[in-house]
Amino acid sequence: MFKTTPLRAPPMDPIKISLVLWRMCVSSDYRLVRLRKVFDPGYYLALAGGDEREAVDPLWYYLQLTGDDLFTPDLAARGWRQLADPHPLFDTAYYLLRYFPEGLKMNPLVHYLRIGWKKGLHPGPFFDPEIYRRRSGWRNGDPLTHYSRYGAAAAISPGRGFDIDWYLDRNPTLVSVKHEIIKHYKLHGARIGKSPLPLFDPAYYLQQIVDSRGTEDLPSDPLASFLTSATLFQRPAPWFDPAYYIHDDSSLETAAEALLHYVARGVYQKKACDAKRDALTENPKISILVPVYNPDPHFLRNSIRSVLYQTYDNWELCLADDCSTRDGVREILEDWAAKDDRIKVTYLDSNSGISGATNAAATLATGDYIGFLDNDDELAPDCLYQVVENICETGAELVYTDEDLIGDDGTRLSIFRKPDFNEELLLSHNYITHFVVVSRKIFEQVGGLATEFDGAQDYDLMLKISEKADTISHIPEILYHWRASETSTSINHEQKSYAHQAGRKALDAAISRRKIQARAEDSGLNFFYRLAYCVDSGATVAVFVWIPEITAEYIHSLAELFKTTASLKVRLIAVSSLPELHSRVVSEFPEAAREIEAGRLKIVKADAGLSKAGALAQAIEECVDDYIAFVELPFQRLCENWTEMLMGAARNRDVGMVRGRITFDGTDGVSYAVPDLDDVSLSAYYRFLLDHPLHVNGMHCSQETGCCGWELVLMRREVYRASNGLDWENFPMLFAMADLALKIKGCGRKIVYIPDAGVDFSNEVQATDAPELEAEKKMFQQKWYRRLAGHDAGYNRGVLEDNGVDQAMFHLWYTGREEIVE
Secondary structure, three states, X not given: OOOOOOOOOOOOOHHHHHHHHHHHHHOHHHHHHHHHXXXXXXXXXXXXXXXXXXXXXXXXXXXXXXXXXXXXXXXXXXXXXXXXXXXXXXXXXXXXXXXXOOOXXXXXXXXXXXXXXXXXXXXXXXXXXXXXXXXXXXXXXXXXXXXXXXXXXXXXXXXXOOOHHHHHHHOHHHHHHHHHHHHHHHHOHHHHOOOOOOOOXXXXXXXXXXXXXXXXXXXXXXXXXXXXXXXXXXXXXXXXXXXXXXXXXXXXXXXXXXXXXXXXXXXXXXXXXXXXXXXXXXXXXXXXXXXXXXXXXXXXXXXXXXXXXXXXXXXXXXXXXXXXXXXXXXXHHHHHHHXXXXXXXXXXXXXXXXXXXXXXXXXXXXXXXXXXXXXXXXXXXXXXXXXXXXXXHHOOOEEXXXXXXXXXXOOEEEEEOOOOOOHHHHOOOOOOOOOEEEEHHHHXXXXXXXXXXXXXXXXXXXXXXXXXXXXXXXXXXXXXXXXXXXXXXXXXXXXXXXXXXXXXXXXXXHHHXXXXXXXXXXXXXXXXXXXXXXXXXXXXXXXXXXXXXXXXXHHHHHHHHHHHXXXXXXXXXXXXXXXXXXXXXXXXXXXXXXXXXXXXXXEEEOOOOOOHHHHHHHHHOOOOOOEEEEEOOOOOEEOOOHHHHHHHHHOOOOEEEEEEEEEEOOEOOOOOOOOOXXXXXXXXXXXXXXXXXXXXXXXXXXXXXXXXXXOEEEEEHHHHHHOOOOOOOOOXXXXXHHHHHHHHHHOOOEEEEEEEEEEEEOOOOOOOOOHHHHHHHHHHHHHOHHXXXXXXXXXXXXXXXXXXXXXXHHHHHHHOOOOOOO
């Protein structure tokens, strides 16, 4: 690799001045290059390295090199590589490979300055003399010299291969060095994956090289390599196929020509850039609504470009300027609207707020679907293609995607992975956010955005649309880039407190429309809420507990159970195989006799030899209560009114089982958002099985989840019986409740998690790796293989990819099978 830190030439001294003057006299090439001022010694030394002797006058040493010296067999065989170039826009490898594949006796730069420019040769992949002429007014002398003297200072893009405006908008902190922006890119930006051209993905292009020839000597400037050496079968990005693009255009021959043509012309001609576009069975128009108010000009242009360069072309961009006072906003909007007739703009006479501006943008829309984009955010290049593909496959009326949070220069700050549509989670907070596309018909049915909910207008809209849409689909791909800013609620939840109140009002309105017997309450976190359900005070609950031994901890737990259920018709059923349970409980729990007599406590002696699940299943056979609950003993604390909280959610007919929050010494314990595949203990597996969706979607949020254990769970008795109860023969101890949960889900009912109903244990429960429990695990994996291996609606497995978890190894760890069985 070349050095990136240039050797600085020492100050000019009399001896050096004399040496330079002598060399100018004896070498016409030296004189030519020095007088044209196109040799950049700092840039050359950064690439070439060199010793202190060479640093005194690097031009002299550079001119000793001829094209034949530089055109090595490796360059001919492997294509472009970074050589010690004399100027950021003179690319020696490009010049030799394109024009002199048989060799060049002269120094390449001297050849260009004396002969090449007169023949119209390009000095590098980023410089097109004809384009530079149109943009700069250059007429006389060689264009590289003109650029060095005038074009660089004006930050003029000298060709289609490097879009300076694009690059500066993507990297706004570099505006102060725009006169040297290409040099900065060559020495720094290219090496950290920056792209100076729309639709060029450096990492993707480099991966193709790695796949074909390995990691040795990868090009330090991927774009220069692509524009110089790429074949038609090498893509600049996953969504651009050069061979497909040129198949009906005889004027284009190379991958570079295909990409440059598309960026400059094809995108405005609505040309497809991949055969996948032709394979879509439908062609709906997507109208993107953008309310605009005083955005940073860089971010606004990036936002517009992110729509312009979509790989799906049937879109329209509807922008409503909400009386912006920032200089340049109107000019930017007018400029882009003039470039493409799909970009429409309206200018409001007075400031209307985000809802009013979005609704104004909607009046411009003629599409089948409506999408929403903030004026400083961006769409991924294949966003609309993936949305339309999903609509074709599912017929969805509401589609949403994953997103990430980005900084000013597009650097990823965090990722927001989402579950499939989760109504309970949506009633806790607006987890859908961006990117959202909805049927225009439904958008109009709900009346657009409601101004009375400004600040939470998007939450209100999602609540309303989710009530109307028959099919809601989630694309688990990061297709939206949400830009962080100092005032953004994505960064600072203390901002816009009015928005939190508006969100609660929107939720209250949704509860009323849905006829849910509950009220919206603050959760203690801004923009997060909880539902306080109404409870059927006449319902009865049987709470079952298993007591394998009698200790002070178990007696304490029994006493706490009575304290937390005093306000309802609750019976406590203590089940054990211990013959002395009754006498011990009565003797060590003073209130036990009274509770037994009152019918609030029943002690059941299980048949000899029955396991935990078997004993509980036997006891449930005699239950006539409306609800059945299970609590694991012993615990430290159990929240008051936990039965009311769980019963309120369980009243809904589509809910099969409700579980509470499990904590350990007051904390949520180890996070199971990402599994530790090196931990093959039964405890790690069991806790991941139960809790992984909660750790990703938020332990503080009510939500539909996938599974539950014994710790704190409640269901209607009719649901228990309809699911054939506990399978205690196959799962005698640990997995019986998890198995029951999956059976209930298989009947089309939800498993709901309520975080405010909590139980706390002294330490994280560790399931032993006893052989009989391992056998249960294997049985569970065999029985539920397809569910474990298949799509998990509550857990976005993009989390695994984000954290470098090998999917095949995860499959083995989670399902117990190496092979994937369809």
